Amino acid sequence: MSSAALLSSILFFPCLGALVILFWARISPAMCQKVSLVCSGLVALATFSFLLPGLPWSFAPYEATVQHGFALDWIPSFQIYYYLGLDGISFPLVVLTAGVSFLAIAASGTIKKHAVSYYILILLLITGMLGVFLSLDLFLFYIFWEVVLLPMYFLIGIWGGPRKEYAAIKFFLYTIFGSILMLIALLMLYFASDLTDPRLEEFVKSDTIIQQTVGSQALEGIEARQADDAVQPLHTFNILALQKIGQLTDQFDEPLLWGYSLQWWAFLLLFIGFAIKLPLVPVHTWLPDAHVEAPTPISMILAGVLLKMGGYGLIRICYPICPEAAQWFAYPVAILGVIAMLYGAFAALAQWDFKRLVAYSSVSHMGYVVLGLAVCSVYAGGQVDSQAWAMGMNGAMFQMIAHGISSAGMFFCVGMLYDRVKHRQLDQFGGLFHRMPTFSGLSFGIFFASMGLPGLCGFIGEIFVLLSTWKFSAVLAIVGSLTLLLTAGYILWTLQRVYLGFEYHGPLPEKLSPATKGEISILGVLLAFAILLGIYPQSLFRYMEATVTQTADALAERLSAKEEPDEQQAQLRIDPLEAPADTKTLLVERVQP
Amino acid sequence: MFTQPIGVAHYLVVGAILFVCGIVCMTTKRNTIGILMGVELVLSAAILNFVAFSQPAFRVDQEASLGIDGHVFALFAIVLAAAEAAVALAIALNYYNNHSTIDVDRAQDLQG
Amino acid sequence: MSFYQLIVNAKWESWASTLVYLPEIVLCLTIVILLLLRLPRWGSRISSLGIALVGSVIAFVLSIPFETTAEANPEAATTAQPVSLLQEETSPNPPDIEASSEETKAYKQPGDTIFSGLIVYDGLTIFFRQLLILFVVALLILMGLTGIPDRDSGADVFTLILGATVGFSLMVSSNHLLIAFLGVEMASVPSYVLAGTLKGRRIASEAALKFALYGAGAAGVMLYGMSLMAGALGSAHLPTMAENLAQLTANGVDDRQLVLFLGGLMILVGLAFKLSAFPFHFWCPDVFEGATAEVDAFLSVASKAAAIGLLLRFAIGISGVPGEPIEAPAAVAQATSTEEAKNTFDILAISQTEATSLTFAAQADQEKTKLEEKPVTDPDSSVVPIQDLIVFLIGLMAALTTTFGNLAAYGQTNIKRLMAYSTIAHAGYLMMPVAAAVALLSKDQAGAQEAVASVVVYLIAYFFMNLGVFAIIALLRNRIRSEEIEDYAGIVRESPGLVVCFGILMFSLIGLPPLAGFLGKFWIFAALWEAGLITLLFIGGLNTFFSIFYYLRVLKVMVLSPEPDHRSPAAIPIISWPGLYVAALTVPVAILLVFWEPIRVYSLWAAADLFQ
Amino acid sequence: MDNILWHSVFFWAFAVITCGFAVMVVLSDNIVRMAVALIFSLSGAAGLFLLAGADFVGAMQLMIYVGGTLVLLIFGVMLTAQGPFISLKAGSGDWIIAVVMVGLSLAMLLPMAWSVPDWHGPAMGASETKTTKQTALQEEAEADQETVVVEHNVSVTEIGLSLVGVRTDLNQEDQESGQLPEGYLLPFEIVSVHLLVILIGAAYLARAKRPRKPTKYP
Incomplete structure (x- = not known):
């Protein structure tokens, strides 16, 4: 086919x-x-x-x-x-x-x-x-x-x-x-x-899709440009x-x-x-x-x-x-990412509504994604460190998949409870472990995955992101890792308030029937993937690593090339005070480690 | 005053006065027929301009006069203005039949 | 040339023009037939709707440009049948006019002017004519479905609609101020009467009265502006005017600036009134509320399309691209011998290279060579300030119109009033690419063509969207006897199919992909970007955002609100003639994006003749 | 100085009539008086047309405009304005707005009318401008000041022929280049359709609705 x-x-x-x-x-x-x-x-x-x-x-x-x-x-x-x-x-x-x-x-x-x-x-x-x-x-x-x-x-x-x-x-x-x-x-x-740029010649010649669509036109344009003819941009x-x-x-x-x-x-x-x-x-x-x-x-x-x-x-x-x-934008974005992580976690801590809590945990978790992507100006010997960036990107990608699994599971848990007792007030739950043991066990797994417990899927992404951030800015990494604590805090507290405790004391206690087979299988599938990705992350990395690394390499090469050859700019980096205040110098100042 | 030959500019001044009168008439009159009269004044100002621009003897740059085009334009404008007036009156009559007045200030059913 | 020869030429011109002017002639004939049918007693038994429908369908068929082989093979064209017919008709020996000039073709083809330069017959004309006549066909079908007008007034209303359509077609193809004015009058005066179709209703007669008074005033101001403009430029023929204007500015004659400025401004007032552009929009909500939804559709689509066509003709016509070498009387009298013209243009070219910065030097050189080759037909730098002024005026008006229309739509409770403000906002969107086209005229002809093409595409989308919405409004009015938004509450449960269509149309009006409205909007934005009108682009984008609220509010009421108790049943199944009609209008909106490429090719073809 | 141009005298006379009655239209509160003033104003304008050499247009102005339009208007007045509605005073606020508007528009339009030296009339314009073409014209004008004013009267024949698409007024060599000058056949024909449509529309609105059954619609 x-x-x-x-x-x-x-x-x-x-x-x-x-x-x-x-x-x-x-x-x-x-x-x-x-x-x-x-x-x-x-x-x-x-x-x-x-x-x-x-x-x-x-x-x-x-x-x-x-x-x-x-x-x-x-x-x-x-x-x-x-x-x-x-x-x-x-x-x-x-x-x-x-x-x-x-x-x-x-x-x-x-x-x-x-x-x-x-x-x-x-x-x-x-x-x-x-x-x-x-x-x-x-x-x-x-x-x-x-x-x-x-x-x-x-x-x-x-x-x-x-x-x-x-x-x-x-x-x-x-x-x-x-x-x-x-x-x-x-x-x-x-x-x-404009595809008729001579610098793209190699790409235009090698890319099959470009060849198939506008290849001949682009190549003609490139030739004309090399011959200094006027060409309509493509x-x-x-x-x-x-x-x-x-x-x-x-x-x-x-x-x-x-x-x-x-x-x-x-x-x-x-x-x-x-x-x-x-x-x-x-x-x-x-x-x-x-x-x-x-x-x-x-x-x-x-x-x-x-x-x-x-x-x-x-x-x-x-x-x-x-x-x-x-x-x-590396620093502003990274800072925003860290703020999102912390803010989401704090906000989750303050929620009384179960579903709102899960929603804020999503904000917190997606902050990791941004942070992982932002670490693009890690320097190693005057070069942009593509390895650290690739690590950040990999972490961000992994985090997305992991969060996709764990948050879907968490929302499903909340939804199941809501279908039964028609409310989501955290302080009115409790003692579900006794009434719905299978469901509770599965939810524990899902929630731990979201918390980032080693061995479950959430851990890998978060740790990759934080590691690469460390190379980018130790301060941000430390502040960011506070999120781990806060996450652990609100997840555990939630588990305690909802599943543990002696007795369910909310409305409609008689409706708390054990989970059906369908519900269990949905949660089970999700948990299975969470565990699989947690203990064998390579199952995911093997598909995305190459592409991510290639992307990071290409970008790092571009940025290093921009930085290096220009002697003047190196000079500027040493003495930013005398530099003219144009964007380039701003850029140089900003990326100084 | 009477020894100077007349030029396009003189006509334009008359046209401008007619135009302004027409505009003022349209804005201040509360009566539909009055407003239509203002429109007639404005149209007649425009026709006057066309006629003035058509006469090469009124200007220095004779070759830029409109000639017969201006006359034809003026003729068509007269015809169209008459047609428009007929329809506007029919509409006013229809309005009168429904409202028993032709005072546009009393046209308040629509918010304006 | 003898007097006899003059008559032969005029006769030939009229014949050749008539051949491509058949659609309008058929419309006129239909009007006459509708009139004559009242005479015999059996005439009242014939459905006037049927006559009007047949007439407009024939007109539509005729408006498809008939195939000419002339472009491919000029030899064949001269032997083609219409020519031989013409030659027999006109004179025993072929007229001098054909022998003397290469310009003359055997018969009229897209790109020519017809009726001795009064009317342009080009791709844009053909497009607008097809759009307008197709719209009339669709509207007549809708009127047949909704039963407005009733049997008594049918013939009268159809006559008015067809008459206005002839006016629209004059507007969009005008090459001469007289035709433009005649078109505006022919289009507006029947519209005034149409607004009062339901003559027994108080608000209908009030709407008609307001429309007529404001409209007459605007027409008067426009005519005054035309008199100033024509007088200052020594001609009423648009290309000649453009040429004279370019020459005036090139010669440094600046004492007519004030006359030209005021004249242009007054013409713009008239156009803005037709477009219901801010600050001349005030009639629009009142008239839309007072008139029936069918007439609203007519005013909202056909009238706006024609007005934007005229604006295009005028803005592009006056600011620098004469379509053809012109031989207007004034131009002739001015003795623009080619040598003189060349001198002027050489001076121009030099000043231009000086003026342009180094980056554009190469481009300027190219233009200079072009100027030397074809001095009259090429844009030159002397019109750039005029273009800038036009771009500024139209751009400003577009921005204000869109913003005002979208903001004022918020508080509306009547659906027709809301759609009136929506129409105002869309008129603003439609004006944006006109500004872009003028801005690109002397920089990038291909870009300007794209901008005009975006108008074409937007109008195609707009045709389906607005006609669909007004059709639904009309159909619902017949069921629930109301046009208040709150009375639409929960209507989705009675006629789900209709509401789904309504939703699609609404989202398309917002401009969301993958619907047709997005197609037009994207293209307009692309044109704005290319023209460097970034502010306008942002305003357009922001307005898309503003417009969401009120469109969604209607939809929300229809879908989410509970039904009121006291309402006559509103069920209109989708498998019924009215339902199918609405569906037939909605389906193109939903799938137009898939056929983007043919539409693009067509719209570029339509816009091409403007930039020969 | 002592050479009084009768053309100018008549111009001023007609101009005063036209503008004076136009102002009266604005100022009058009585609708019948307004209509009468409008008749005189438009007739004055017709006189101005005749002075400008537009005989036919002037005649048409008298026949169609003064004759037709005003009869229509007076019909409207008679049919609709009874008793209290005949005279309608505008409020003082309206007048303030009107005065401001008059001031502004005149301040714009009058300078505009005088802004082009070429248009100040043959002699005046020639004395002020310096181009070679114009000095030649000036000499011409000085040579024959009496005849310069009414030298170009457009004949009805020319207008009539141009309405069927034949232009006899132009230099005929110029027409040989292939592109015909504008003949006004199309507007002449199409305006008849327009008038027909208008007539039907006006009749539609004016005639009473045949009572058959009550309308179905709100």
Whole structure:
């Protein structure tokens, strides 16, 4: 099977399911769930089959290149292609998406109201999420990014809790604000990019997708440029090409506004857009509301997958395309990351609502992702230390996957309790261990995974991030590691308040029935993955390490090259007082270790 | 005053006065018919301008005069203005039938 | 040239023009048939809707440009059938005019002017004509479905609609101020009557009265501005005006600045009124509330499309790209012998190279060589200040209009009023690329073409979105007898299909991907970025954000609010004629993005003739 | 100095009539008086047209505008304005706004009217500007000041022919280059359609609704 057919069918299979539900006259809610379950199950099976060795389409580990990449003409005159592909960064997230979505649909049994619309929307949502991770064309990425938005708005707004309308509109507004900034950044990058740059010759010749789409045009342009002829610039939306342009040429270094370069602005706009989705601290306030009001399965998807879109955007687009700006912003971003970690943890400590607590823990955990990415100016002998950066990135990626598993599990736990006793007040729980022993045992595992207990998945990511931060700034690493303590604090305290203790003293005690088989299997699957990743992290690293390392190497090389050859700049670094106050010197000052 | 030949500028001044009168009429009159009269004044100012611009003898740069184009424009403007007035009156009548007044200040059903 | 020859030429021109002007002629004929059918007694038994529909469908078919082989093979064209027909008609021996000039083609093709330079027949004209006539077809079908107008007034209302459409088509193809004014009048005056279609209702007659009074005033001001502009530039023919303007500025004649400025401003007032741009938007909400939803759709889509077409013609026409070498009377009289022109333009070219910075030196050199080759038809630097002024005025107005429209929409309780403000906001979006196109005229012709193409695309999307929304409003009005937003509460439970369509249309109006509204908006933003109008780009982006609130509020009421007790049932199943009609308008909105490439090719083709 | 130009005398007379009655339209409170003042103002304008050599336009102004439009307006007055509605005073606030507006617009428009030296009239313009073309014209003007004013009257034949697309007023050699000068065939034809549509529209609004069944709509 060609990769085009394979990836497209994975991507649009949920849509097919949605159509089936739509045109199935008088379908019952249970039947809806079954159809969606089969549909998402098949998608999950297909993505997991990539993991198996030996199949013709299996995903080769330890490979840095894009696999199953293909591009079809969509809007060739705007250089927009239907370009999908998998690599070490997107592949784990695709698998996570398929898995979590399947589990979320499995957990949707309690949804009885407007079941047809619910399942249609959730299936569309899955397509959108898969599309975000699969697409390698910036424009296509943006389209899928927005496609995710609409179903989510309705899923929260119709099936949510008491303040659903407020939560839904808040989510919608925050995200769309970010998307508008992203759209502007997207236009900036597109119109600044030019594939006919001679420095890209090697890339243009080697990249099969570029060859297939605009190769001849680009090569002609390059030849003409080498011969000093005037050429129309050849813009591109290809993410990989944009990365190369950012890393090999200075097309994005043009000053744009107020003395800052184009890539500075592009980074800023993109970063805000992704940070909102992530969510980072000043713009995180939509998240607790959305999580609290969303129905359980939607919370699982929201925490398990949607937040990862922000992190993915940072790793895939923000950092590789704008390396210098990334370096300029290293400290602010890192500090924001640490603040998010601490703030999220503190806020979680202060919550009385169980679901809100879990939501704030998400804020805290996603802070690690940002911190891990920000450590891009670690110096080792005048060179940017690509190893430390790769470690940070790996940690961030691992953290995303781990959080996807553990937070989905935690939200499921909360949802299970809420379905039974219709409240989430932490001080009214207690003693669940006696009433629901199996469930409690599994939840302990999930919560410990989230806490970062060694041997479970949360640990690896956090420790990688903190280690690389240590090299970047010891102070930030120390402050950041306080989060470990706080996390342990609120998780343990929660466990104590909810599961331990003598007696359940809240309302509706008679409803606290033991977990059903379905519920146990959902939690069990999640816990199994948490343990697998915890004790054998290589099972994940083997897929993403190569790509991440390559990215980090390329960026580090770019930044080192920028720093080194210029004698004058070295001079500046020694005596910053006499330097003219332009951006470059600011940059140099900032990156001084 | 009477010894100087007349130029386009003289006509433009007359046109400007008519125009201003028309605009003031449109803004101050509370009566639909009054407002329409203001419109007629404005249109007639424009027609006057066209006619003045068409006469090469009124100016130094004779070759830049509009000639017959200005006349045709003026003719069409007259015809269109008459048509517009007819429709506006029909609408005013219709309004009168529904409201028993043609005072636009009493047109308050819509928030404005 | 003898008098006889003059008549032969005029006759030839009229014939050749008539051939490509058939759609409008068919519309006019339909009007006459609608009138004549009242005479015989059996005439009242024939459905006037049917006649109007057939007429407009025929007009639409005719508006598809018929295939000419002339471009590919000029030899073949001369032997093509229309020519031989023409030659027989006109004179025994082929007219001198064809022998004497290479410019003359056998018959009219896209890019020519018709009716002796009064009207441009180019891609943009063809596009607008198709859009407008297609809209009329769709609107007539909608009117058949909703039952407004009733049988008595049907013939009258359809006559007015068709008459206004002829006016719109004149507006978008005008190459001459007279045609522009005639078009505006032909379009507006029937619209005033249409606003009062339900003549027994108080608010309808009030809407019509307000519309007519404000409209007449705006038309008067516009005519006054046209008189000043034409007088100062010595012609009313747009390309000639542009040429004279360029020459005036090039010769350093600056005593007419005030006249030109005031004249241009007054014309802009008239256009802004038609576009309902801030601060001349005030009629729009009142008229929309008073008129029926069907008429609102007409005013909101067709009228705005025509106004933006005229704005494009005017802004681009006056600021520097004459489409063809011109032989207008004034230009002829001015004795612009080619030598003189060359001298002026050489001076221009030199001053230009001096003015431009080093980075643009190469570009300037290129332009200079171009200027030497084709002195009349190329943009030159002397019009740059004029362009800057136009860009500033239109850009400012666009920014204010969008922002005002979006902010004022918040407090509205009536859906038609809300859509009126939404229309105002969208008019602002539509004006943005016009500013971008003018800004790019002398820098980057391809970019300017993109900007005009973005208008085309936005209008295509806008056609479906707004017609769909107003169709739903009209259909719901027939069921629940109300147009208040609060009465729409919980309507999703009665007619889910309709509300899903409504939701898609609303999200498309916001401009969210993957819907059609995004397509247009993205393109507009791209044009703004390319034109360097970053402030406008940010304002546009911010406004997209503002607009979310009120569109979502309507949707929220329809979907999330509980139903009121006292409401007549609103069930409109999607599998019924009205439901299918709405679905047919929604489906393109949902899937237009997939067919971006053909749309892009088409829109670029439509915009191309403007920049020959 | 002592050479009184009768053309100018008539111009000033008509200008005073036109502007004076226009001001009266604005100032009058009685709608019938306004209509009468408008008649005189528009007639004065027609006189100005005749002086500018636009005989046909002047005649049309008298026939269509003064004749047709005003009859329509007076019809409107008679049909709609009964008793108390005939005279409607504007409030003092309106007048303040009006005065400010008049001041502002005149302050803009009058300088505009005088801003182009070429337009000050043949003699005056020539004395002020210095270009070679214009001095030649000045000599011409001085040579024959009496005739310069009314030298170009557009004949009805020319207008009529231009309305069917034939331009006889232009230099004929210039027309041989292939591009025809604007003939006004299209507007002439299409305006008839416009008038038809307008007529139907006006009749539609003005005629009473045939009572058949009550309307279904709110």
